[in-house]
Amino acid sequence: MGLLLAPIALPAPLAAGEAPLIAVDVGHTLAAPGAISARGRTEFEFNRDLAGRVVAALERLGLRAELINADGLIESLQARPEQAAGAVFLISIHHDSVGEQHLTPWEWQGIPLDFSDLWAGHSLFVSRRNPDPAGSLMCASAIGARLQRAGFVPTDKNARRREYADAQHATHYYDNLVVLYRAQQPAVLFEAGVLKHRDEELLLRDAERQQRMAEEIATGVAACVTAGGLAAAGRTD
Template structure:
């Protein structure tokens, strides 16, 4: 069997235009009964050579701004073609910048919004991925208020027919852990009690297996970069914020309710890159050096995900 599999890897393989891995679009139970469920989307199968050549010559804009897209209707569920090889130039990665300019997320110990941290880090990750040949990487910047923006970013990722969805965030703590202090004459809050990155996946995602595998690769690379994960989410002191720790070695947590993880129709992961309410870690997260470390880790994880061995056998 091993010899046969090795021979398969040496055979020439035609990769579809989308270059997708075995990631399946899954709808609701009603959709599953529809006779159209198993048909591939025309968008995936009807590309002509001339169209492909034009696309290669004219790469798409790097940033997707949802205000310009208008209302985005979710496409009907369809099966993605299985590709035995991952072509980096065709792997579609959506880097979701967590929160918006209107709903900024957490506020750091030095009064900087989480959205600012998220945008800076996501841009650096995009640069690294593109430099490594993942030219179909898209930076997703959303506008609008909190909950409504979640559904807008999910719809945009689904309409882009992404293979991987990575949402970039920076962590804080529940209000009960906050302490008061002043920074540059302004009142603020901090908590130096917790620090570290964390990675979240949802079992409600239609491709949980791939989501978890990708999350594991990211978390292992974070550890390889010398970073520690945030262990507090597994502790009862977190109350309603406590999460199931799926791997105590890497720091991958289960968070089923997150809309961007359960509503996206592709493998989806959320990365809390570090705590910005921790005063020491906030300074590190503000530095170009830390952004380089994290972006290098994410890029290494994507490259590992794209290896032919992984595509055929799964992580070993």
């Protein structure tokens, strides 16, 4: 059963000195850039664009935000949660792909590539091995709720392999994901959409849409860490 949430109001900006720190991780690296979109752009580039907007949106709400792996040179998956050690919440930004068996070859601007228009939409992941799985799920559900209220549509693609933690808000368990279970605070991995879907890729490239998505993510995070008590805890003991 999905986690039931009260309606989420936009939190008031916090006073100076009270703002909790949120870590925003840019998924993948320059050397291992993740998925390649239907038109040949790397997932890392998409992740960096959206993560930067999330940081700015969090700061406009009065929170502090730290961008992890902005240069794409992070050495290991373990280094991501280590860099986020001082934060009360960690969100890792990614974009989704599909298995090779679902890909269709095509050519775009003379370049041989592939696509799949089977699935589109966002999804979220949490780990039961995280030191605060309940807090992780609370934040994931808050983010998912904000996105859906704003008209962003989730995908059911990942239900084929990952058990739902909150089906209503497209949140799945991914227990052995390093960035989630090695985190020292509640943590969520967010997949913003499916890069291999030709129409969704164009939406994911759109700066205005990125901004709207980032604002909803930030509002969900802010509601979680302020109303949810994560900021008051600021610890994992």
